[in-house]
Amino acid sequence: MATPLVVSDVAKSFTMHLRDGIRLPVVARVSFSIRTGECAVLGGPSGAGKSSILKMLYGNYAVDEGQIIVQHEGGLIDLATASPRTVLAVRRQTIGYVSQFLRTVPRVSALDVVAEPLVERGEERESARAKVRSLLAQLNLPEKLWALPPATFSGGEQQRVNIARGFITEHPVLLLDEPTASLDAKNRDVVVALIAAKKAAGVALLGIFHDLDVRDAVADRIIDVTSFAAGKIAA
Amino acid sequence: MTDEPLLRVSALSKFYGSRVGCENVTFDLWPGEVLAVVGESGSGKTTLLNCLSTRLLPSSGTASYRMRDGQFRELYRMSEAERRFLMRTDWGFVHQNPADGLRMTVSAGANVGERLMAVGDRHYGKIRATAVDWLSRVEIDEDRIDDEPRAFSGGMRQRLQIARNLVTGPRLVFMDEPTGGLDVSVQARLLDLLRGLVTDLGLAAIVVTHDLAVARLLSQRMMVMKDGRVVESGLTDRVLDDPRAPYTQLLVSSILQV
Numbered sequence: 001m002a003t004p005l006v007v008s009d010v011a012k013s014f015t016m017h018l019r020d021g022i023r024l025p026v027v028a029r030v031s032f033s034i035r036t037g038e039c040a041v042l043g044g045p046s047g048a049g050k051s052s053i054l055k056m057l058y059g060n061y062a063v064d065e066g067q068i069i070v071q072h073e074g075g076l077i078d079l080a081t082a083s084p085r086t087v088l089a090v091r092r093q094t095i096g097y098v099s100q101f102l103r104t105v106p107r108v109s110a111l112d113v114v115a116e117p118l119v120e121r122g123e124e125r126e127s128a129r130a131k132v133r134s135l136l137a138q139l140n141l142p143e144k145l146w147a148l149p150p151a152t153f154s155g156g157e158q159q160r161v162n163i164a165r166g167f168i169t170e171h172p173v174l175l176l177d178e179p180t181a182s183l184d185a186k187n188r189d190v191v192v193a194l195i196a197a198k199k200a201a202g203v204a205l206l207g208i209f210h211d212l213d214v215r216d217a218v219a220d221r222i223i224d225v226t227s228f229a230a231g232k233i234a235a
Numbered sequence: 236m237t238d239e240p241l242l243r244v245s246a247l248s249k250f251y252g253s254r255v256g257c258e259n260v261t262f263d264l265w266p267g268e269v270l271a272v273v274g275e276s277g278s279g280k281t282t283l284l285n286c287l288s289t290r291l292l293p294s295s296g297t298a299s300y301r302m303r304d305g306q307f308r309e310l311y312r313m314s315e316a317e318r319r320f321l322m323r324t325d326w327g328f329v330h331q332n333p334a335d336g337l338r339m340t341v342s343a344g345a346n347v348g349e350r351l352m353a354v355g356d357r358h359y360g361k362i363r364a365t366a367v368d369w370l371s372r373v374e375i376d377e378d379r380i381d382d383e384p385r386a387f388s389g390g391m392r393q394r395l396q397i398a399r400n401l402v403t404g405p406r407l408v409f410m411d412e413p414t415g416g417l418d419v420s421v422q423a424r425l426l427d428l429l430r431g432l433v434t435d436l437g438l439a440a441i442v443v444t445h446d447l448a449v450a451r452l453l454s455q456r457m458m459v460m461k462d463g464r465v466v467e468s469g470l471t472d473r474v475l476d477d478p479r480a481p482y483t484q485l486l487v488s489s490i491l492q493v
Contacts, residue, residue, distance in 0.1 A: 014477075015479070016484070017480075017481035017484050017485075018481070018484055018485060018488060055476070055477075059470060059473060060470075060472050060473055060476055060477070061473065061476065061477040062469075062473060062477050062479060084455070084456050084469055084470040084473075085265060085268070085456075087470055087473075088455055088470070105427065105430070105452065106423040106424070106426065106427050107423065107424065107427040108427065
């Protein structure tokens with residue numbers, strides 16, 4: 001089977017208890033699947049719920065209804081109902097994620113920030129660092145920055161650290177939330193090449209790209225999120 | 236990863252007369268997992284921590300701990316001596332105020348060495364070498380080994396307390412507001428240190444804190460407490476990014492943005 005991720009009838013809303021319990025529907029009846037070796041792109045205007053869908057797939061947002069079935073270590077897991085411990089295992093082994101912004105940790109070098117997912121998967125720190133050096137070089141991050149914590153880096157530099165952290169491992173599913181938003185043309189091309197390499201390696205990718213050139217270069221198909229619009233329901 | 240938890244807690248309650256300390260708390264903790272317990276003062280998080288670490292006996296409920304031989308033992312049925320042994324060897328307890336966890340009038344080296352002697356180490360040279368190693372791991376210079384913690388800054392005292400707790404290679408560490416009362420820059424250093432040690436040693440930890448940033452940085456899982464009850468629990472980033480309970484939403488929305 002070559003469909004590592006299947007989403008069926010997922011719905012999400014936010015209930016704002018501090019605002020008289022007003023309920024903000026985000027998406028409903030979200031259904032799609034991702035095959036190995038393809039890059040599907042979530043399309044639709046801002047506020048349509050693209051990021052919310054990615055966050056549900058990563059276990060970062062709770063799911064109100066529906067199923068998110070992922071192939072994980074030879075079995076099937078429903079992320080919508082999985083325990084925190086299972087979600088952590090899925091993140092470690094199966095689903096990678098490049099967020100829009102890097103969450104920096106004080107005092108940890110860029111090198112170790114990127115190496116961390118490899119080390120969590122049991123790789124030796126030194127061999128992990130060697131892989132990281134080569135990826136950071138490919139992403140044109142100046143070598144003098146590698147030993148520094150990324151907190152003081154520019155937006156584009158932080159984004160490249162974040163991309164490296166997501167691409168360094170061999171997760172079979174990779175979620176990308178606007179990975180090229182703050183990159184220049186040269187580095188956008190590097191990311192396009194990295195995505196192509198993941199596809200060739202059989203990774204299933206799902207992304208959000210507002211940059212049309214990048215989207216056209218990587219997308220195998222567009223999933224229109226406006227078709228999952230949730231009706232406005234009063235509290 | 237093992238398939239059995241390290242600690243199983245079921246329907247734990249503690250009442251002070253008719254007043255609720257904590258009520259009906261249930262969770263499992265696995266090896267290597269860091270659980271943050273958050274809530275305001277008076278929410279019952281410290282009562283819960285004290286019950287779990289057997290410093291306080293609960294009114295009802297059970298907690299069983301998987302010993303090094305793989306057998307689960309019911310904590311509240313152990314003898315006082317057995318519990319003390321566990322506390323000295325397999326567990327650590329990091330207090331908010333280092334003075335509660337250190338002996339302030341003996342040297343830094345002795346504070347670390349004492350725990351080693353409690354588990355049967357007798358060779359002075361070996362104990363001292365281990366103490367030096369641990370002081371360097373918590374970034375205290377070797378030349379301070381003979382100083383008393385009274386002469387240390389707050390941040391150094393806290394780091395010394397951590398070294399004293401970790402030197403015996405515990406599997407479970409309880410922490411009560413480990414960064415409370417420290418300057419922000421000192422906090423960051425301590426958090427980073429704790430994060431590294433917990434990962435490198437594969438420790439399980441239960442961290443009580445009112446600081447959601449501390450919870451985010453240190454823990455994978457989180458329980459939110461209010462009036463003695465757990466109002467929400469789950470993955471730390473899920474609870475903080477998509478809080479569901481009214482009280483959690485209030486807590487998250489009250490964080491000051493810098």
